Amino acid sequence: MAGKGKGKGKPPPKGPGGGQRMMRVRVKTAAKRSTSSARWLERQLNDPYVVAAKREGFRSRAAYKLLEMDDKYRILKPGQRVVDLGAAPGGWSQIAADRVKSIDGRGQVVAIDYLGMEPLAGVEIVELDFNDPDAETKLKSMLRDGGADVVLSDMAAPTVGHTNTDHLRIMALAESAAYFAFDVLAPGGTFVCKVFQGGTEKDLLEVLKKSFAVVRHVKPPASRSDSAELYVVATGFRGRPGDEDPDESTK
Numbered sequence: 001m002a003g004k005g006k007g008k009g010k011p012p013p014k015g016p017g018g019g020q021r022m023m024r025v026r027v028k029t030a031a032k033r034s035t036s037s038a039r040w041l042e043r044q045l046n047d048p049y050v051v052a053a054k055r056e057g058f059r060s061r062a063a064y065k066l067l068e069m070d071d072k073y074r075i076l077k078p079g080q081r082v083v084d085l086g087a088a089p090g091g092w093s094q095i096a097a098d099r100v101k102s103i104d105g106r107g108q109v110v111a112i113d114y115l116g117m118e119p120l121a122g123v124e125i126v127e128l129d130f131n132d133p134d135a136e137t138k139l140k141s142m143l144r145d146g147g148a149d150v151v152l153s154d155m156a157a158p159t160v161g162h163t164n165t166d167h168l169r170i171m172a173l174a175e176s177a178a179y180f181a182f183d184v185l186a187p188g189g190t191f192v193c194k195v196f197q198g199g200t201e202k203d204l205l206e207v208l209k210k211s212f213a214v215v216r217h218v219k220p221p222a223s224r225s226d227s228a229e230l231y232v233v234a235t236g237f238r239g240r241p242g243d244e245d246p247d248e249s250t251k
């Protein structure tokens with residue numbers, strides 16, 4: 001396993017708590033600590049996924065979201081080329097590297113984030129804003145044969161607390177991720193992307209439905225129930241919208 005080399009790539013049975021009840025930790029509000037930061041700390045200390053991620057050497061609790069989606073939908077296979085958009089601190093890249101066997105040089109994982117990321121075995125890291133005009137060319141130049149089998153996007157801009165603004169920002173990232181996926185995915189490829197409750201925007205969903213055999217909205221158990229996040233899992237890439245053979249479409 002990548003990272004600290006401890007994880008087996010799966011949480012223990014019956015969820016990350018291994019079926020055992022965790023002792024609840026209470027955090028007192030010290031003079032210097034605000035009530036909201038005490039609440040955040042208490043939630044972290046009592047979150048079985050945070051505890052399991054630490055124990056298994058995963059860089060984020062988010063790693064379990066991809067793990068759960070992959071266990072259910074068999075997204076990642078040995079030898080595949082994967083792009084991980086918004087990869088820091090690297091939980092999803094760890095799972096991808098383990099499952100496509102990029103550590104053994106079989107598959108490939110290319111990860112991008114504007115935040116710095118510690119090196120990770122089997123992962124090629126690009127520190128760049130995905131919206132940078134050079135980002136797409138850079139990623140394509142790094143991918144074997146210039147293409148990918150799986151495009152993952154867990155990109156999220158920092159929330160401002162204004163629901164409509166946060167929704168618009170995450171959907172703009174999802175749309176750029178989708179159009180990048182249309183450009184790089186090989187036939188049969190998969191696109192996994194964070195969206196917001198209410199699902200993918202109607203226009204984007206229409207395009208995805210035309211371009212992929214199956215499009216699902218998934219809320220993995222590791223995604224907090226009080227979070228509006230959701231993932232779109234699109235499998236069986238059929239080609240970029242508008243790329244149909246003109247002779248075929250007139251038949």
Ligand SMILES: C[S@@+](CC[C@H](N)C(=O)[O-])C[C@H]1O[C@@H](n2cnc3c(N)ncnc32)[C@H](O)[C@@H]1O
Pocket residue numbers: 059060062063085086087088089090091092093112113114115128129130131154155156157173
């Ligand atoms: C929820 S975190 C990803 C967690 C990651 N999947 C993991 O398992 O460790 C979202 C990431 O998206 C990144 N991000 C947001 N907008 C981005 C952009 N325009 N370009 C690159 N990265 C971006 C953020 O910096 C952040 O690290």
